[in-house]
Amino acid sequence: MRRIVGLVLAGAGAVLMAHWYKREVLREGEGVVHLQSEHEHFHLHVDMPPGMEIQPGDTVEILEMPNLPEGRTQGEISFPSRIKLYKASWLRRTLIKRSSLVEVNELVEHP
C-alpha cells in the first residue's frame, strides 16, 4: 500500500513539475520590426514593446509580416506589428540557463 501511495505521489509530483515547466505567461504589445532582405544586407530586428524583456526560455512571435515577393525588400523596411512574448516559467528559465551546453552545437556552427 505504501509503495502504491509513493508511486502515486511521485507521479503526481512529476505531472506538477511538467505543468510548472510548461507554464507560460503571455504578454502582447505593439512593437516595431526592422527587416532588410536584399543583396546589400540581410537582417531582422525587433524593438520590443515597452516593458517587455526577453529572458532565457522565453519565446517571441511576430504576428504581422508583409508579403514580400521572393522574400526580398528594397532597403530596410520598418513596420509595426503585434508581438507576443511567452514568458517561460521560473523552472524552465533556470533549467535553460544551466543546460545551455547541451545546445552548444548551435554556437559552434560556422560558415
Add this chain to the structure above:
Amino acid sequence: MEQMPNMSFTTKHALQESVISPRFYTTDYKAIDALDIDKNGLRDEFEWVRAEFAHDYNRTHFRRNEEFLENFDDMPVRDLFVEFLERSCTAEFSGCILYAEMTKHLKDPTMRDIFKLMSRDEGRHAGFLNRTMGDLNVALDLSVLQKRKKYTFFKPKFIFYTVYLSEKIGYSRYINIYRHLEKNPQFIIHPIFKWFEQWCNDEYRHGEFFSMLMRSQPELLQGLNQRWIRFFLLAVYATMYLNDSRRVEFYRALGLDWRQYDQDVIRLCNEIATQVYPVTLPVDNPKFFQHLDACAEYDRKANELAAKGGPVAQAQAARLRAAIPLRLLALFRMPAQPTTEANKWPGLAGFPNYPGPGNYVRAVSAD
C-alpha cells in the same frame, strides 16, 4: 566593379523555398557591461579595433559582377551548393542577430560600436549569400522569421570562447578554399568563391576583437577555464569534421578531399588560437585525427543503418552513435599543447597590427 542591377533570367529549376532557421540567444548583458576593459591598459587597443571596423575595408567588396548572372542550372552538386549557401546564410544571419542584441544592451560606447560594426559585416555577408541563392531561383521563406522563436542562454564566457573560434575557423575555411581554387581554377563551380579572400578578412578581424576581449580579462584564460577552452576547441573541430564528412561530394566537386581540407583548416585554426589561448589541442599527435576519423566513420555507418530502418539496424546505429562521445572523451583527455613563445601565432602577414597609442585615426561613433 559596378553593382549589377537586379535582372531576371530563366532557369529550368522550379522556384525553391529556402527556410533558414536563425538561432536566438540571450546572455548576461549586465556581466558583459561590467567587464572592465580599461584594467589592463587595453582601452586604446579597443579604440583602434573600433577604428579598424569603422574603416570598413570591405565596403565595396560585396558587389556582384556579370559572372553571377550566368546560368547555373547544370552546375555540379547544385543541391549541395544551395545547402552550403543556406547553412552559411544561417550562420551569418545568426551572428548578425547576436551582435545586434549586444549593441542594444551594452552601455560602453566602444563595445557598443564594435558590436554594431560587426553586425553590419555579418548582415552584409548574409545578404550576399541570400542574393546568390536568389540567382539559383531559391527564395527565402521569410514566414519562418514570424514563427515562435525560442531564446536560449549562454554564459558570456562561453560566447567569447566559441564565437572567437567560430570567426577564426570561418577564416581558415574560406582562405583554404580560396587558396586551393586560386591554384586550381578549373574547380571554381560558382564565382562566389572568388570573393572569399577579402570576405574572410572580416571573419579574421572579428576574431581579433574577441581575442583582445579575452586578453583584457586574464581570468578567462587561467585555471579551470583552460578546460573550457579545450572543450570548446574540441567542440568546434569535431562539429566541423562530422558535418563535412557528410558532404564528401560537395568538397570533391571543388577538387578537395574533405578529410585533408578539414585537417588543414583545424591545423591553421589551432595555430591561430595560440595568439590568445594558453593551451590548444595536440593536432600533431597522430592519435588526434585517428579519433576524429573514427567518429566520422561511426557517424557514416550509423546514418547508413538508420536509413535502412528496422529495429536491429536502429539499435546498431544507436550503439555506433554512443561510441562517438567516448572517442570525443578520449580526445579531450589527450594532453593539451601548451602555448609558448616558440609556437605562438605571430599574426597574419599583411594584416594591420595595433600601431601603439595615438598612432591611428580615431573612429567616429557608429551611432
